[in-house]
Amino acid sequence: MTAQLLDGRELARQLQEEIQAEVAAFVRQVGVTPGLAAVLVGDDPASQVYVRNKQKACERVGIASWLHRLPSTVTTDELLQLVARLNTDDGVHGILVQLPLPPQVDTLRVLDAVTPLKDVDGFHPENVGLLVQGRPRFVPCTPLGIQRLLERHGVDTAGRAAVVVGRSDTVGKPMALLLAARGRGGDATVTICHSRTPDLGAVTRTADILIVAIGQAHCVTAEMVKPGAVVVDVGINRTDSGLVGDVDFAGVREVASLITPVPGGVGPLTVTMLLANTLTAARISQN
Numbered sequence: 001m002t003a004q005l006l007d008g009r010e011l012a013r014q015l016q017e018e019i020q021a022e023v024a025a026f027v028r029q030v031g032v033t034p035g036l037a038a039v040l041v042g043d044d045p046a047s048q049v050y051v052r053n054k055q056k057a058c059e060r061v062g063i064a065s066w067l068h069r070l071p072s073t074v075t076t077d078e079l080l081q082l083v084a085r086l087n088t089d090d091g092v093h094g095i096l097v098q099l100p101l102p103p104q105v106d107t108l109r110v111l112d113a114v115t116p117l118k119d120v121d122g123f124h125p126e127n128v129g130l131l132v133q134g135r136p137r138f139v140p141c142t143p144l145g146i147q148r149l150l151e152r153h154g155v156d157t158a159g160r161a162a163v164v165v166g167r168s169d170t171v172g173k174p175m176a177l178l179l180a181a182r183g184r185g186g187d188a189t190v191t192i193c194h195s196r197t198p199d200l201g202a203v204t205r206t207a208d209i210l211i212v213a214i215g216q217a218h219c220v221t222a223e224m225v226k227p228g229a230v231v232v233d234v235g236i237n238r239t240d241s242g243l244v245g246d247v248d249f250a251g252v253r254e255v256a257s258l259i260t261p262v263p264g265g266v267g268p269l270t271v272t273m274l275l276a277n278t279l280t281a282a283r284i285s286q287n
């Protein structure tokens with residue numbers, strides 16, 4: 001069996017068209033343009049690419065965006081001051097602090113300072129709490145994008161065995177919560193694995209739906225995958241042969257039924273969900 005591709009680029013294009021229409025309708029109705037402020041610290045090349053992609057996507061769908069660049073020597077207090085300004089700026093509906101921040105900065109303090117009503121990354125404890133309770137406001141963009149990708153490809157999660165490899169606050173944990181939540185896109189029986197899981201393959205082989213978010217090139221191989229499984233590869237690893245995922249794509253493609261490519265799988269949807277969350281934030285600002 002050769003797996004079909006879960007094409008994130010094509011779905012992102014469709015969803016961005018839908019968001020563009022919704023943004024235009026919102027602007028017509030309330031006379032306000034949704035706006036996203038991005039905070040970029042230092043000159044990490046990957047972070048610069050991510051922020052540029054997010055800004056370009058904003059432009060495509062009619063969302064205003066502003067980039068606040070700060071040197072890598074910035075202090076926690078300086079960042080807190082900027083976040084405080086953005087929190088009270090009525091033109092800014094969403095605030096994105098691009099991670100990682102330099103080691104001298106208290107990342108949690110900065111993320112916690114973003115007002116929960118503008119927290120389009122969904123990292124604030126209040127938004128995490130709402131997600132845990134099954135009444136989400138802002139869901140972290142990567143897991144939300146994966147949920148959309150599965151839904152649009154007709155992958156029924158209800159009652160299926162889902163395994164999430166990775167337990168980060170940004171990807172693994174919220175992904176597991178979404179899959180275990182009641183209702184559409186959820187209702188799965190979820191297992192979370194991490195670096196202390198002794199026999200990873202024994203667990204991943206139980207998965208009907210396997211989500212891998214660990215950050216190690218080609219870590220999940222064909223023999224770790226149940227035949228016919230749906231495999232979502234979140235990993236982005238820079239190697240001598242270019243960008244690769246956490247899954248050994250060539251091998252696993254022969255075992256899985258559906259699989260995301262890297263690049264062109266999860267990444268474009270992460271950006272797209274940021275746009276969706278910014279529009280949600282703009283709507284919330286009108287309530």
Ligand code: NDP
Nearest residue numbers: 142166167168171194195213214215234235236266267270
């Ligand atoms: P983190 O480094 O925050 O978390 C990695 C997780 O993987 C940890 O829970 C860790 O376990 C676990 N892990 C590491 N090695 C293994 C292993 N050998 N076996 C099992 N579990 C392991 O990473 P992120 O969640 O932020 O990102 C994961 C990957 O996804 C990265 O490559 C990142 O670049 C990519 N990414 C892609 C996005 C996209 O849009 N496509 C968006 C966000 C991230 P432990 O907790 O025990 O340390």
